[in-house]
Ligand SMILES: O=C(O)CCC(=O)C(=O)O
């Protein structure tokens with residue numbers, strides 16, 4: 001048995017994943033696997049993301065959110081064809097049932113016009129919305145590309161940790177519903193009892209997060225909230241990586257999609273998660289070596305899982321479902337069915 005009553009989040013130098021020596025790669029993978037089993041969260045350094053790409057992304061996000069609400073609403077996600085663009089405060093509702101105190105800009109995988117998933121009008125897949133703001137699209141796309149490449153590298157490490165070939169998932173990642181979110185938590189001293197973002201697990205395989213202030217908290221098996229502040233090592237900002245629902249299903253719960261939340265902090269805060277997923281129609285079920293035959297983890301389609309969660313948490317989508325204009329996929333799962341949330345329902 002492993003202990004999931006952790007009180008801190010491990011820091012792993014992943015530079016060995018870029019080594020030509022399989023021993024180096026296996027050594028990092030082993031540490032990643034341990035963190036994924038015991039905690040479901042890890043910090044990574046030695047990731048190779050150039051600091052100027054991070055600076056340029058932060059600058060673009062700040063300039064976008066500093067605009068008027070009317071300007072930002074020109075790119076409202078509810079008017080986009082494939083669920084991308086500006087997400088105003090109050091649009092999303094998670095665990096507590098209260099709207100989150102945050103606004104966001106959602107950017108999808110840059111999908112080629114002629115990709116079969118685009119042509120088939122697959123939910124969540126399609127062109128991005130780009131605001132008429134100088135120097136926004138370029139740094140955001142540039143960061144997307146770099147963080148996505150890091151995601152592929154991390155997936156090779158998780159694959160090794162699971163005893164799979166490093167490239168096991170490569171062919172399943174051609175045009176995934178992987179979002180980069182630019183999130184802005186405004187400073188509002190009046191909104192005392194609202195969470196920044198309510199307790200939840202992430203839906204995808206794993207998440208690569210870049211926060212700029214404390215506020216993120218991670219739940220252990222005792223139901224205690226453990227702080228996950230931004231950290232630096234040798235001047236390099238660490239990414240926070242967390243396991244999502246899909247890797248929990250694949251491993252029948254050996255890797256944990258740990259629930260987390262963002263508490264209100266006395267700072268303005270920006271954070272940028274990249275939700276790393278496989279292609280929409282990828283079916284996920286426990287890998288043979290982890291499958292103990294229990295019925296707990298049913299087969300899921302990555303895209304349907306993500307889409308059904310979006311249909312249940314975005315106001316504009318909930319309204320379309322209520323009016324019968326959209327319906328939940330057949331295999332839709334309820335919210336909060338994974339990770340520690342299922343044991344510890346937070347108040
Ligand atoms: O802002 C953060 O630190 C975390 C955001 C998050 O958990 C999410 O968007 O899923």
Ligand SMILES: [Fe+2]
Pocket residue numbers: 200201202260
């Ligand atoms: Fe999250």
